[in-house]
Amino acid sequence: MTDGRGIGTGLDDEGYFIREGSLERVSARFAPVVAELGARLAQHFGPDRLHSSYLYGSIPRGTAVAGVSDLDALLALRDEPTDDDRAAARAVEAGLDADFWQINGAELLLFGVDRLLSEPERHDLAWFVACLCTPLDGPDLAARLPRYRPTSLLARETNGDLFRSLPGLRERAAAAATEAERTRLTRGVARRLVRTGFTLVMPRWGGWTSDLAQSAEVFGHYYPAHAEQMRSAARAARTPEAYPGLLDELLAGLAPWLAEEYLAVHGAKAPRP
Template structure:
């Protein structure tokens, strides 16, 4: 029987592990562990990898390195400045990665009731422990239900205006590549979580996510497959981005609200 990322009880299995990190990415992961500890010291509770690197699907020179840092306190300006310097240094020193992203959150927020089905789920199911005690031990098991769908991606209506503002400010091919990749990734993942409870499983693979979505919305299947392709090979053409912001995105936001409701305001 197909497991679809779930265990025998229908709960999420944690994706990724340090054992899946490909040999070519091992040096940057080791450097990240060492530099994070040195940079944050006692401020750090724990650090995690997420994305293609711990899943073992990263592409040398094309994939980014994604990190989540849990601090003992809510992050301040000094913490964010440290993260920026850390990310820039790793990106410059290791050609294997194309960009480094660091999420910063306080331990209290990650374990809060408000974030139980958003950041808490993200940490417990999609993040791989790198440093420190694993906060997932304090979080529940999760199932692919409508509550989870709502709290993870039920904010597309609120996000679209911010994307449009960024698109208006974009002026170079590099700007459009960065934004098209970001928007395409978000839309594909939102399209997948829209149908996740009906499909009854989990995948982080963008191509598979688009295919699963297309089974339930065949009239939008081609658009979602194209978005999955742009998420891997970003587009410089602003027309592509315009299509996401004025057609696929608004339709998806309306359908998501109709099916799952709107994410609890933060």
């Protein structure tokens, strides 16, 4: 088994994260979606509410697949999001998903600027903005943030809370009444487990990747006994409908082991308010 280094390690020569994505990497097929996102954000929020906006995920990385990939964006609001802000975000999500066949759903994350720049979020949301988000509009918050390395602290503060989430994820799986609900949950759980598995070994590997297949291979290099489970999770994260029984298997097997191992290696993520 290789250590998964076939497509680079995402760091510069000094060992700092290279920021993922750029607007130049957005393919022609997705460019109209991104342009319309910007227009609708301006319409629903405006400069009094919206400080800056960012893309993240496969579209700004240039790896999105039309009809399969979703549109992911983060909005930094001038203060904490309100119920009206959340309703506006849901309206933008639904409208874009209905109007553009290129995307399989849209998700807008909402945070206040003060929270994004706060000390508790320095190695979580702030790192996410500085390293994994592509500026779309407004002043880039990354200019006010430090550079980051793939440390155990970063691992702990990004994904060291799986143990807290497991009871709720099991409840959601038990309550899922339709195949569509289980498919969505399978995709979300699979993505989270692959991300968590990768960051578990990230400091030892000494690099970064957002590619789920490579993440599973990197993880498997250090934990070969669980490698095939993680590969299955990576496949399900891409095509969850093809793995109808995997959700329960992941929540009963890989997830609790991973949560326990994460605590042993990196410790628990600091609770947030």
